[in-house]
Amino acid sequence: MESSHNTLSCESTWLQHLFLGSHGTQHCHQNVLVKLKYILRLTLLVIKGQVISGEYGKILIRQKASEKIELGELLVGEASGVKILLQAVNLLYGSQISQQNLELISGMSLEDNERVDFMDAELRNYNLAVLKNLITISDNNAMVCKRLPAFFSSVRDVTKDDLSFLTQPRDSLFIGNLRSGSKMLDLPIYLDGKEVFSHHILVPATTGRGKSNMTSVLLWDTLDKDYCGILVLDPHDEYYGRNKLGLKDHPSSDKVVYYTPTDVPAGCRTLKINLDLLKPGHFNGVVEWSDPQIQCLSQYYREFGNKWIESIVLDKPLKADFFEGTIAVVKRRIMSLLDLEFNGSELFCNGVFSLNAGEATIADICKELEESRTVIIDTSDFSGSVEILIGSLIVTEVFSKYKRYKVKGLLRDKPVVSVVLEEAPRVLGKEALEKGPNIFSTIAREGRKFKVGLFAITQLPSLIPRQILANMNTKIILGIEMKPEREAIIQSAAQDLSDDDRNIASLDKGEAIISSNFAKFATPVKIPLFEDFVKGSEKVEVKKDFGGISLN
Amino acid sequence: MKFAHIADCHIGGWRDPKLRNVGALAFEKAIDACVEKDVDFVIVSGDLFNTSLPSVDGLKMVVKKLRQLSNRSIPVYLIAGSHDFSPSGKTMLDVLEGAGLFVNVAKGEEVEGRLKLNFTVDSKTGAKITGLLGKKGGLERGYYEALMKEGLEKEEGYKIFLFHSLLSELKPKSLEKVDSHPLSLLPKNFDYYAGGHPHIVTNAKMDGYGTIAYPGPLFPNNFRELEELSSGGFYVVEDGVLEFEPVQIYNVFNIKVDAEHKAPKQVSEEIMDHITGKEFNDTIVTIRVSGILESGKPSDIDFKGIFEKLYEKSAYFVMKNTNALVSKEFEEIKIDAKDVEDVEERIIKEHIGQINVEGIGDKEVFVTKELMRVLSDSRIEGEKVADFEIRVREDMEKVLGV
Structure with missing residues (x-):
């Protein structure tokens, strides 16, 4: 009979060696202390089950009666002195009693109200768990797992020590704490933020599974880091925290730049964009134009340059011949989209676009991103089309600037820029792309070469073409209820998640699986509640000096 | 109510002896115009002087004109700008204010670490005036962040706010690399926001704010501004209507030549073509040559002859800029x-x-x-x-x- 503290072969061998003493009786007090510490650690290791059969990727273990194994739980097995990290992907019942007899006994219990007890119940009836191999851990290094744990060996709970190879990279991005089943471990998970952001992030999740909370935590974590600038197109006006806890409460809140069109909080920017900054290409993916309409837009731009929109609205004649109806439709759609008004002699701008303000807004935003700031654009007042138009305008400029930096050899010193985009299929979906490429799809394809990445959030990843999904090298998978959506993610994940369908379906609020080219394994995490995460971060008020003001 | 809004006089700003006095001359002309237009008061939104301790030459003229306004009971309300503010507090503005020549309206009190600004009320019109100074590098932002705005916003009456900062929303493309502050730092509900600092001439109305105006400098302060603005000026505001009053000291004639694929001789001839048949009385002439010369060097361009020719034609001052002119030969x-x-x-x-x-x-x-x-x-x-x-x-x- 084995006790729980000496089941692991390599550890018990080491222990035996220590106690029998290869060095005779010369052990110093320090050595004894080390031994005691080790015994204590072993005592705390919890044996959860034993390998009884299976195959690679589907290892069957019998669960210890006094323990519970959850779907997604991380476990450690051993083989020839190395540890193998395993994960429960399925749970099932096992019994020594035949199915027929079980059915009979159940009938007696249910129908005849007879009290039926099993003899040695815990021995005869039990739970089984199917485990998949994650990685092999040897000498604090993690490698691809290519072996099975020893047959009939014990499988134990994972500890922080087992995962000491998970270190914090220099340009770290905090994703959450390691999760084993539904239990959160005191082990923060960091990825290389520079790589992760430039190689795109996809956040697929059903409503209510914690997308906003996760994004808030990530934005908070990266705010004071200099390796990235983040552009957030915020359709729900939720990240700045106008009326609640948000990025404005960060100790480095001077790195948050908030653009909003109305009720601008003190110190924040009024979102005004000068009409002269718009070009026909910015409307790609925003509005569906017919070919003649596209040609009409381009012709106006060719003939009138920056004043092309004004020229359309003011009915300035084109040198090229266009059907009157085409021009009329273009004018009507432009005026409606940009919220312009024309009283017969003068053009008025009612919305975010302006004739005399906002000339430098886009340049300012680019500069702020290059200064590693987080720029939040409150798009809650706009229609989806206007939101995409504004995003397109900014992202086009950022991307072309970064392309120029690459040519000049200056890109290395620039922070990676990530664009947070909600409801990503609007611009990355198959339907949107059938109308032609847009700046977001261009970035999805080639942004990583220029340190510009997408942080795409969606409930419907299946609408995004597989090629683009595969380009999203990090996926923060929150709970997804719909099978086709899970399948789209599983098929394009960086790690093999073919056995994780149930796992993904059962993810609770705040629970996630991180599948990334930059993670050693598909890492289960628990994302802390934003309110808990930011607790204790207080702004330091610096005493202001009012020199130059005549004070009473 | 009629008042003049002046900014960025930069008296003493030009270093060249021939232009050193131009700031003071522009100020003299502007004040004469104010008197002529019978304004109720004058506001100066920063950078009256180019330094906190200006030279006596410019100072003499300024004191004379301020005294003239004072004698005519036309008060002057002012704030310090990024050039004439001094962190040590030793500024000529303090001396002049002490002499009763103007009122620095950046006055207030510190309340629990925050800044409460007080209004200066113009006795004739009842206009309530206050404002915040400008500092180098946009450091005045801290003052705005600590500003108690509620009281200022709720105050009744015709209110004017003086500021010396570039506002992001009104920043022109040409200044896109320059740091700016958001409009939201300023208190709302003022009737007129008298701006200074960026040398641009513009005015706009924004939601929640009255008219925000930058009159630009009284006279251009460098080569580029001479090219872009030619002359300076200020706003006269009467019953809420703005009228730009230009201040013409010298004429400005700009010559721009693209030297790309040209020999120095061709460039010289092209410049000469620009000046042939013209007279340049009281004119500042700027010559900007840029591009890569096909042959020869920038020094092969006969600037000496061109300058002589222009001075022969009574030009007041000739300047050249060849920063972007490159030679193929070395x-x-x-x-x-x-x-x-x-x-x-x-x-x-x-x-x-x-x-x-x-x-x-x-x-x-x-x-x-x-x-x-x-x-x-x-x-x-x-x-x-x-x-x-x-x-x-x-x-x-x-x-x-x-």
């Missing part, structure tokens, strides 16, 4: 040491060849001069140190061909 020619550049060149030639720099070869004189030019460049106002470094580094790389 040899130098001997010229008489008539100016600093000539002296520099002689010294370079005296010391040439002392250090063997790989890849420079016979271009040493040119490269040395170019490096001196690049390294003597100074930071543009508002340009970040990092951007400045990048610009200098890029220019150096061009010169060194790396």
Whole structure:
């Protein structure tokens, strides 16, 4: 009979060696202390089950009666002195009693109200768990797992020590704490933020599974880091925290730049964009134009340059011949989209676009991103089309600037820029792309070469073409209820998640699986509640000096 | 109610002896116009002087004109700007205010670490005036962040706010690299926001705010501004309607020549074409030449002859800018040491060849001069140190061909 503290072969061998003493009786007090510490650690290791059969990727273990194994739980097995990290992907019942007899006994219990007890119940009836191999851990290094744990060996709970190879990279991005089943471990998970952001992030999740909370935590974590600038197109006006806890409460809140069109909080920017900054290409993916309409837009731009929109609205004649109806439709759609008004002699701008303000807004935003700031654009007042138009305008400029930096050899010193985009299929979906490429799809394809990445959030990843999904090298998978959506993610994940369908379906609020080219394994995490995460971060008020003001 | 809104006089700003007094002359002319237009009061939104302790020459004129206004009971309300503010508190503005020549309206009190501004009320019109000074590098932002705005916003009556900062929302494309502050830092509900600092002429109305206006400088302050603005001016505001009042001291005539694929002789001729048949009485002439010469060097362009010709035609002052003019050839020619550049060149030639720099070869004189030019460049106002470094580094790389 084995006790729980000496089941692991390599550890018990080491222990035996220590106690029998290869060095005779010369052990110093320090050595004894080390031994005691080790015994204590072993005592705390919890044996959860034993390998009884299976195959690679589907290892069957019998669960210890006094323990519970959850779907997604991380476990450690051993083989020839190395540890193998395993994960429960399925749970099932096992019994020594035949199915027929079980059915009979159940009938007696249910129908005849007879009290039926099993003899040695815990021995005869039990739970089984199917485990998949994650990685092999040897000498604090993690490698691809290519072996099975020893047959009939014990499988134990994972500890922080087992995962000491998970270190914090220099340009770290905090994703959450390691999760084993539904239990959160005191082990923060960091990825290389520079790589992760430039190689795109996809956040697929059903409503209510914690997308906003996760994004808030990530934005908070990266705010004071200099390796990235983040552009957030915020359709729900939720990240700045106008009326609640948000990025404005960060100790480095001077790195948050908030653009909003109305009720601008003190110190924040009024979102005004000068009409002269718009070009026909910015409307790609925003509005569906017919070919003649596209040609009409381009012709106006060719003939009138920056004043092309004004020229359309003011009915300035084109040198090229266009059907009157085409021009009329273009004018009507432009005026409606940009919220312009024309009283017969003068053009008025009612919305975010302006004739005399906002000339430098886009340049300012680019500069702020290059200064590693987080720029939040409150798009809650706009229609989806206007939101995409504004995003397109900014992202086009950022991307072309970064392309120029690459040519000049200056890109290395620039922070990676990530664009947070909600409801990503609007611009990355198959339907949107059938109308032609847009700046977001261009970035999805080639942004990583220029340190510009997408942080795409969606409930419907299946609408995004597989090629683009595969380009999203990090996926923060929150709970997804719909099978086709899970399948789209599983098929394009960086790690093999073919056995994780149930796992993904059962993810609770705040629970996630991180599948990334930059993670050693598909890492289960628990994302802390934003309110808990930011607790204790207080702004330091610096005493202001009012020199130059005549004070009473 | 009628008042004048002046900003960015930068008296003493020009270094060249012929233009040193131009700021004071512009101020004199502007004040004369204010008197003539019978304004109720004058506001100056910063940078009356180019430094906190200006030279006596300009000061004399300013005191004379302020005294004239005072004698006519036309009060002047002012704030310090990024140039005439001094962190030590030793400024000529304090002396002049002490002499009763104007009122610095940046007054208030500190309340629990926050800044409460008080209004200065113009006794004749009842206009309530307050404002915040400007500091170098946009450091006045801290004042705005600590500003108690509620009281200012709720105050009844005609209110004017003086400020000396570039506002992001009104920043023109030409100043896109310059740091700016968001409009939301300013208190709302004022009737008129009298701005200074960016040398632009613009005004706009924004939601929640009254008219926000920048009159620009009274006279252009550098070569580029002479090209872009030609002259300065100020706003006269009568019953909420703005009228720009230009201040003309000298005429300005700008010549721009693209030297791309041209020989120096062609460039000289092209400049001459611009001036032939014209007279330049009381005119400042600017000549900007840019591009890569097909042959020869920038010094082959006959600027000496051109300048002589222009002065013959009664030009008041002639300036040239060849910063963006590059030569394909790198040899130098001997010229008489008539100016600093000539002296520099002689010294370079005296010391040439002392250090063997790989890849420079016979271009040493040119490269040395170019490096001196690049390294003597100074930071543009508002340009970040990092951007400045990048610009200098890029220019150096061009010169060194790396």
